[in-house]
Amino acid sequence: MYTKDFIEKVKSFNCVSDVFTVLGGEYIEIYVYSDEFESIFAEVGLVKQHIISTDFGSFEFVPDNELSELLETIYEYVQTPVEEREEPQxxxxxxxxxxxxxxxxxxxxxxxxxxxxxxxxxxxxxxxxxxxxxxxxxxxxxxxxxxxxxxxxxxxxxxxx
Known part of the structure; x- marks a missing residue:
């Protein structure tokens, strides 16, 4: 999965409030929104394959009908080899x-x-x-x-x- 497509798909979930690239482009942070605050849902590695960190406390802010699809999307992306994440020039x-x-x-x-x-x-x-x-x-x-x-x-x- 291309990084651009991953970010677009993640942003399409109603529960996702924002997606940021952080630490000099090493990670993508995915934020979810509750009625009172934003919470980091997951951090996904950009420069290494299989890197993911989630905050299970923020899972409660994600509707059940979106949770499994959001996790599957993240899992699909982290399985993609780094060299295949960017579209060819x-x-x-x-x-x-x-x-x-x-x-x-x-x-x-x-x-x-x-x-x-x-x-x-x-x-x-x-x-x-x-x-x-x-x-x-x-x-x-x-x-x-x-x-x-x-x-x-x-x-x-x-x-x-």
Missing amino acids: KYLFRHKYMGNVLGDRFLNFYKYDGTVSLNNYHSNISVKTHFTIEEAKELGVTFDENNEPYEWDMIPVKGDE
């Missing part, structure tokens, strides 16, 4: 040699028919332009032994740009 692939008067040409995948072409860098509902290295390989981009593409510049994409 995505890139724009700009062709090194094939530009034109309209500008640079980028790898485009057309979802509706599965074709690949060179065009601008804008993604939309029918065109994908952000790819992981593995996705680019599946589309025919060739790489050297250092995972550098032969005919493309890889431009990192931040978030959901």
Whole structure:
């Protein structure tokens, strides 16, 4: 489970009041709310697998219909290997040699028919332009032994740009 998805899912529980990353990004703290105060429900390790600490006293603030699902969500996350918790980096692939008067040409995948072409860098509902290295390989981009593409510049994409 990706960290981003874990945090979103935990925040979707009605009993959860907040989720914080603490100690320089080593832990996630999950808070639950009662009528009078907030309480730490659990701390989950980010940099090591299988790290979890719960406060059983705060369990009473979690409705029965949410308790087992919240614990299962936490358990699923802590079972995920650390290296699999972050989504792989995505890139724009700009062709090194094939530009034109309209500008640079980028790898485009057309979802509706599965074709690949060179065009601008804008993604939309029918065109994908952000790819992981593995996705680019599946589309025919060739790489050297250092995972550098032969005919493309890889431009990192931040978030959901």
